[in-house]
Amino acid sequence: MSVPRRNPGELEIDLFCSGVRIDPSCTLKDDARAISRTRAGLGSGLELVIPGDLKDLWLNVPVEEDFAAASPYTIHRTDAGYEVRDARNAERYPVRVPQEPGWYRGRTSKGTLMKEVGVLQGTYLGIYVSNSCMYWYRDNPENCKFCTTGYNVGVNEVAVKDIDDVVEVAARAKAESGVTFVHFNTGDQNGKGLRQIAPYVKAVKERVGALIGVQAVPPATDAGLWEYDWLRDLGADHFSFCYEFHDPDVFAKLLPGKQRTVGQRAFFRAMEYCQSKMPKGACSGEIIAGVEPVDVTLRAIDYITGVGAFPTVCIFRPVVGSDMEHVPSPRYDDMVTVMRHMYVACRKAGIPIGAAPNIEVSLIVNPDDAQYLVPRTFGFQLDRLWLKTVKALATPKFAYEMKPRKVKGRLEAAEEHDRAARAAGMTV
Template sequence: MNVSRGSSAVASPESPPPPAQVPGPAAAAAALSTLVVDLQARGLRVEVPLERRSGGAGPSDSGMLWVGGFPITVPTDNAAAADSPYVLKAEDDGYAIFEGSQRLASASTQQRPRFYDLRTDDGIPYWKIGLLHLDSFASTVVQTCSYWGNDDQCKFCGIGVSLDSGRTIVKKSPEQLAEVAMAAKELDGAVDATLTTGSSNGVDRGARYVARCGHAVREATGLPVEVQFEPPLNLDVIDEVADLGIDSVGIHVESFDPKVLAHVAPAKARTGIEHYFRAWERAVARFGEGQVSTYVILGMGEDPEITVEGCRRAIDMGVFPFVVPIRPVAGSLMEDVVPPERDYTERIYRRVASYMSERGMDSSVPKAGCARCQACSGLQSVQAVLQIGPRPGQIPHAV
């Protein structure tokens, strides 16, 4: 018998209990996506061992894990995380995310990579040359930048913090990177390599050297490689990078809002957003649609409409807009910025993800790099909702 809400009718003693309400795939995917995005906004308290990045460039002051199958880096070591309603707890057969007594999602964690315990012949610890971001080998090949320490310094950046703390070396050689990347692949299952660099004053802005390093890694390991650099002054340099067999490139505009870009990254603003589009056009012609990506950082005061329109324009030319919330870096000029709330990032994610889905672009397209990994963004989880749950095999480490 169907009983409407508020009816006084009751089941007879012989009637079986009503079945438990199980959310459908769309509702479950939406709840998980909301959790992923909120974790990146509010952080996570941790009661179990968890591999973390502390300070400096990259996903700093963060834990690395999979939540409900989605890779995620989440703040664990800042003020927001200390007050987070979410906590990672151990279970009999693994881990889970809880809010109070309510279990929200299963989780699995990254343990300390085994290659971190090795050293080069001249005594440099492997972890000072490259790190494992979940399943991606990553390194900043030149840990200096022509903008650092002057009026051009990008306010969100922490490239010099890592170096000052002694957690890395100034310049990694192609041979060192190939050696360490091979260990990351063989000992810890790295599936790609992501190499970035500080910007130089040369016409190539550092692209040639990071590409040489990427070529060495690819030749030694067979891993797909992404290299990241600023738009070269001479766009022919992009062809040189492609000729070295690099799989994907990241050319990061950071913000499509020119006012925000001028404030947070003055040198990038002088390069000009239109020069980024020209560089992307050249890169897409060589690397293919979806193999060129750009970071788009949320929470720096940007105009949402300008941001979404910039993402749409990039998508139309085959560029993957990797939309992320700002992750304040201790020691950077924006260390005290509060990350944007979930409602804000989620609204932009939905609009961008919807357009990406229309154009057939998702995280399965990039061969390597941040857009392949997706852990620093909630975009993948939002796109899964639009697809009524993730496609089989698309999301790794489902638990």
């Protein structure tokens, strides 16, 4: 059966599933962001933008993995720019190749290469703040099976990020790349991940001004949930909860470190706690699609949107060097089903997707990317109008967050909390 021409949303999904081969006509070394293997390694592909009438789509297309070598898609450079060609039907799709920002090659005042502090993933700045994930450092490593962080941090990235370096990089990224969102992430830090991120949140909020996201392994018990309130007082606007797999058995098998240290319920409790105190859509549940059966992933999406959070759904990538590198890439049809469901579930739950300014995450299919997967009915147009109105109403709040401002939270509050807890005979 011949493959029909893809619309932008379908093309995004197909490229995530199939990868792309690079034609010799390309001069990506000069034109593109270098392929960088940082953090879990999921961004280790080629950053592209697919233009579309509803919105442009940012994606990080696999190029290094084995399955990409067999992709029907090839990227070519022509006189008019870059295009992706599909060998199955001779269709051609114009794409943009975002340039590497000039500041990547800059150095901070302490001499650190800026791209070793943080990198753009789509339009946001991603910073892995601290020494690598402790799940890797055991006699029998307990790393998440899809991840390659243990091979990247300290090799392709600075292992411990200096706060002044981070502030300088965030300021340059904001000024020169229009970054509005800085995302701080850390793997397992023996239960101290949120605390390690805290000083960076405060520094960037006060000295740069940006929307700030935080992701860390959540506290093992409810007694630690206050740290999220503390981080909000320090300037965090968003929390993401990377529980990856909804089936508890799959979670336990593929995320052995998370299973041993906190368990899947800890992610649910933390997400429910934070989202109950924050505006709808301020939190997200991160999952990987294409490993579990589709109906389980659909249940995950329903759970996350039911909490009032938005789903960030990553299409599984068998990253080179990971324990799962030989697991097949997901099927296109399955991923269309998942992403369409994601869009519909967000709309049903009234999650204001796409409201924040200029946040395009290239590692996932953003919830509003999936609007290309539904019919353009009258209801669809009404939804678009509602989202546009929400976006306009939220503009002053986002503008406020983009200005450097003094935060009400104090870093010392964590020590004070611990002292009070010890005095009350509690373990901290």
